[in-house]
Amino acid sequence: EADIYQTPRYLVIGTGKKITLECSQTMGHDKMYWYQQDPGMELHLIHYSYGVNSTEKGDLSSESTVSRIRTEHFPLTLESARPSHTSQYLCASRAGTGVSEQYFGPGTRLTVT
């Protein structure tokens, strides 16, 4: 059982609001990831981190930002939400060395009205 958590699970918010999606894991994993998934579509990597103070943008352009101040915590922030940000956001982590499985959180379903 993977110990990776995301809050909130569901969020409905108005255009222009600032939001932060929380992701935390208790496995001591160095590598953490944020993916965006629209219904019926594949996952797209939007941000990743290989350790504290390390963050990189993924393959899919995103207006969100991330931070990695602590190993266990990898929050994603949208400064000004727009309807185009409506999607499911999935956080994942894996051990930093060797071949390791990627574990996912339950996801945050975001709706911007």
Next chain:
Amino acid sequence: KQEVTQIPAALSVPEGENLVLNCSFTDSAIYNLQWFRQDPGKGLTSLLLIQSSQREQTSGRLNASLDKSSGRSTLYIAASQPGDSATYLCAVEVRTSGTYKYIFGTGTRLKVLA
């Protein structure tokens, strides 16, 4: 550019049947391949991880095979049950621009009928 394709996109079978889900990838230079299941509105649950040097992995009623040279992997589910109904995703880990990333397929939506 690595592309991952899963066929069929949807599958409906009666309970008890053995079934095979397919995953193909365009570039054989992968580091590993992982199979996941995703229930509606939920995150992904890891099922099996196959390293690039391995040919198959087994867990309970699941068996995943990997043929890197032909760019294919299969997930075999024995004696399917209604609880197996979910979307099954495969993902390959590749190295691009000096970093390791997973590329996901769009999944096979499985429905097992009681």
